[in-house]
Amino acid sequence: MIGIPVRLKTAVSLVLLGLLTLLAGIGQLTFWAPAETVTASAPGDSKAAPLTVITQDVLTHKGGPKQISIKGDGKFVLAVGRPDDVDAWVGKTAHNSITGVSADGKSLQVAGTDGEATAPSPAGSDLWVETENASGQLDYTFSPPASGNWSLLLASDGTKPAPSSVSVTFANDATMPWAVPLIVIGAILIAAGAALPFVSKFTRGRGRGARPNGPRGGGNTETEKETDKDTAEVTENESDKDIIGEDTAPEDTKKGTSGGPVLRISLVAAAVVTALVGGTAAGAQAAESPSPSGSATASPAETAGAQAVPVLVDAQLKRILDQVAGAVAAGDAARDASKLTPRVDGTELQVRTQNYKIRSQVATHEARMPVRSSKLLGSVISTQRTWPRTVIAVTQGDGNVVPQVLTLVQASPRENYKLKSTSPLQPGTSFPAIPLGGTAQIAAGDKSGLQYSGTEALAALGDRLTKADSAFKDKLVEGTNSPYIADVLDYQASTVKSGTNGDFTFTHTPSPADTAVFRTSDGGAVVVGKLDFDFTSKPKADGDTLTVDKAAAVLAGGDSTKVGLVQTFSESVAIYIPPAGSTAPMKLVAAVRGLVGASFK
DSSP states (O other): OOOHHHHHHHHHHHHHHHHHHHHHHHHHHTTTSOOSEEEEEOOTTOOOOSEEEEOHHHHTGGGSEEEEEEEEEEEEEEEEEOHHHHHHHHTTBOEEEEEEEOTTSSBEEEEEEOOBSOOOOOTTOTTOSEEEEEEEEEEEOOOOSSSSOOEEEEESSSSSOOOOEEEEEEEOOOOOTTHHHHHHHHHHHHHHHHHGGGTHHHHTTTTOOOOOOSOSTTOOHHHHHHHHHHHHHHHHHHHHHHHTTOOOOOHHHHHTGGGHHHHHHHHHHHHHHHHHHHHHHHHHHHHHSOOGGGOSSOOHHHHHHHHTOOSOOHHHHHHHHHHHHHHHHHHHHHTOGGGTTTTBOHHHHHHHHHHHHHHTTOTTSOOOOOOOOSEEEEEEEBOOOSSSEEEEEEEEOTTOSSOEEEEEEEOSTTSOOEEEEEEEBOTTOOOOOOOTTOBOEEOTTOOTTBSSOHHHHHHHHHHHHHOTTOTTTTTEEOOTTOOHHHHHHHHHHHHHHHOTTEEEEEEEEEOGGGOEEEEOTTSOEEEEEEEEEEEEEEESSTTOOEEOOHHHHHHHTOSEESSOEEEEEEEEEEEEEOBTTOOOOEEEEEEEEEEEEEEEO
């Protein structure tokens, strides 16, 4: 058996070793722990360029930056956009791209691209989800505005060099994998050292059971007495030696059961330590190993998802609508078309320009419905990331008796969205449901999965508006509370009936350049577009005179004609097309017309 001095020395050694091990583990978590962040800086020898791009690889490195510090000369702008939008806006302009971080984590990798020496200022572009203006220095905290990939664009005014002094601070993922194992080992050693002096209480007297009394097998009684006496002497001597701590146990006892409990306790303690260390180290190693999800290579599904990113997020659309509504309100208030041009184009610019001109001379002529952005009721955001891009918004506000369908188009990356057409939602009609997260825009002539293509639907509407007995009478319908088609047919019929001294013809021709088709949630589609409504008047006989409507007279330059008159209206419409296999008819969702021209033949 281990003597008291030996056990005490061993216990003290274990406790001291445990304390040192415990302190080493705690130290790795505190005063020896690595810094919480690490900063990588762009090299100072980069060639000056009007634009600097910080790519998505930098913005996703180590879970994303904690802070981006930018220094530049004078004022500059930081813009946040989708990588393809940033690339499209940069175009052929010379620029520096910060593409990644060096292996040691201390430097940013910069690649220069030669090109055009100047570019327009990116400030105010609709491509950006958000922008930050700064002068001299900017400490920017990047937070992804939505799911998907993002890039940053830095520029001054497009002519001066963009900021190139960029530092990015990331979380430091360096670890101390042995910290926890050392703490565990230290605690176990301290516990083992503290328990060792008390081991003898559980081991003394074990392995020496009492011998049975009485003769056995008819043996000699005298011999047994001799044996008992000898045994008593031995027992007495052993007891004396146990008291003074001398180990005089027989050799076979030292090798056998007498030291068994101490050895077993030691072996169990060693096994526990080994198991804990092994398990903790394995856990630490697993924590350090990168998971498969951190791979830089995107799966086909992820790639497909990235391609389906909508061209606008909600914040962008709301900002664009506010600016469009502001421009239209300014133009309407002043009856000045020049105030419309920053945000209005195409059919809507043409209609409102002529409306202002007519109302300047005909006070009773009806104004165009105002454009409001205060209440966004719905939207159609395309996932088509090429240009031109088309989006639709359904809004309502002051002066809108019914919701209004707004069609906006961005012609190229460096141009902003402009309002191309407006049309009131027909009373009692609902706008078709659109998939959340954006929808596919399809070619006007694409009929896949549909009853009709967008081109065919607009042609069918043109036929319905021209002929009372159209073949599409039951295939394209309108709500009973919104008889736009019926009103047009009535207007044309009454004109012919009342115009006894004139011949009248009416045509409604779709404009292919203004057609856009989007998938709906039910597998159908909604098509928005324009029809040119030409109303031609001609005297029946030579010398007959036709009276010209007051509004048309303003544009034609006279209130009567002996040669004939052609009036042109622009009809802005939206039609729902059911999916293939459906028995439901197409439906007119929104429609309005505006006079855009009148001339004598």
